[in-house]
Amino acid sequence: MEIGVLGLGRMGRIVADRLREGGHEVVGYDVDPDTVAAAAEDGITPAESIPDLAQQLSAPKRIWLVVPSGDPVDAALDELDPHLDEEDIVIDGGNSYFEHSIRRAESIDAAYLDCGTSGGPASAEAGFSMMVGGPEWAYEGLVPAFDAVATGPAGHDRMGPVGSGHYVKMVHNGVEYALMQAYGEGFELLANGRYDLDLEAVARTWNNGAVIRSWLLELCEEAFREEGNDLGDVADHVAGGSTGTWTVQEALEQEVPVPLIYQALAERFDSRASGDGEGRFARRLANRLRYGFGRHEVARQD
Numbered sequence: 001m002e003i004g005v006l007g008l009g010r011m012g013r014i015v016a017d018r019l020r021e022g023g024h025e026v027v028g029y030d031v032d033p034d035t036v037a038a039a040a041e042d043g044i045t046p047a048e049s050i051p052d053l054a055q056q057l058s059a060p061k062r063i064w065l066v067v068p069s070g071d072p073v074d075a076a077l078d079e080l081d082p083h084l085d086e087e088d089i090v091i092d093g094g095n096s097y098f099e100h101s102i103r104r105a106e107s108i109d110a111a112y113l114d115c116g117t118s119g120g121p122a123s124a125e126a127g128f129s130m131m132v133g134g135p136e137w138a139y140e141g142l143v144p145a146f147d148a149v150a151t152g153p154a155g156h157d158r159m160g161p162v163g164s165g166h167y168v169k170m171v172h173n174g175v176e177y178a179l180m181q182a183y184g185e186g187f188e189l190l191a192n193g194r195y196d197l198d199l200e201a202v203a204r205t206w207n208n209g210a211v212i213r214s215w216l217l218e219l220c221e222e223a224f225r226e227e228g229n230d231l232g233d234v235a236d237h238v239a240g241g242s243t244g245t246w247t248v249q250e251a252l253e254q255e256v257p258v259p260l261i262y263q264a265l266a267e268r269f270d271s272r273a274s275g276d277g278e279g280r281f282a283r284r285l286a287n288r289l290r291y292g293f294g295r296h297e298v299a300r301q302d
């Protein structure tokens, strides 16, 4: 099928490439003209503007947004909306706040799918895990596209009505924070404990059959291999935090205790208040893990 991809950054470019590899035709647009030119060299049909992207697509139009959450999503929808009708489908593949997705779905004529996406740029080859909310007909119509961008048919599903995709992804990220903090605390104890340990070897051993093996633990192994046993100059400064904040706010509203997720979020805030120094090993590992899966910039010690 023909799909427009709006936003060709770290994640959008992977969405566009995997759609093409799956046999779909992709028209791409990004506010950065160099990004569009680079995509065009690799076979993505370039668009000069959002109206141009909409006009290049035949009806019914399918447009996948992969732009930063917040104002860029509203700005893109404002420009798109005059070119859309109720047969068209817009997918928001970013980390948008679920209540914003519900509002946006009500404000545009096209069907709206909120698609929480996990795996990060490091999963370009394997494909993503995708949690989709929105009308069933729109999800069903896009299954071939989701098959191509996800790890395959098992890598995506419809969670429920609009909002539910980003809601599930929000909670996913809260879990992500807590897992990173838990691995970090364990390695901090080992780094400061009784034995002179090779932490890459510990992570590799755990990743081969241990109860706590996981992709995040493979990324810990990679971090020790690439940065060294002491994580080199990786700073105690963990960026991000919006999805974890929303998770904690929702947990308070629902009266569900989430102390581990809150503590992991609080550790991030404290890392930023304490400066970019050597600090806590656990938080330095979390800083490096965000690069591992998300290609987020690693804060380094001065």
Ligand SMILES: NC(=O)C1=CN([C@@H]2O[C@H](COP(=O)(O)OP(=O)(O)OC[C@H]3O[C@@H](n4cnc5c(N)ncnc54)[C@H](O)[C@@H]3O)[C@@H](O)[C@H]2O)C=CC1
Pocket: 006, 007, 008, 009, 010, 011, 012, 029, 030, 031, 032, 035, 066, 067, 068, 069, 072, 073, 075, 076, 093, 094, 095, 096, 117, 118, 119, 120, 121, 293, 294, 295
């Ligand atoms: N990097 C990651 O690990 C993951 C990111 N996400 C989410 O995916 C979304 C995109 O993230 P990334 O690709 O990492 O960001 P990015 O910063 O690498 O790419 C965003 C792209 O959108 C473009 N852009 C901004 N406003 C635009 C507009 N109005 N029209 C067209 N293009 C526009 C920018 O020029 C940039 O190329 C965000 O919501 C992010 O939270 C979701 C899962 C994983």
Ligand SMILES: O=C(CO)[C@H](O)[C@H](O)COP(=O)(O)O
Pocket: 095, 117, 118, 119, 120, 173, 176, 239, 240, 241, 242, 243, 244, 290, 293, 294
């Ligand atoms: O969604 C993601 C991974 O699943 C993104 O990498 C997101 O940026 C992670 O959240 P934060 O930036 O708050 O660490």
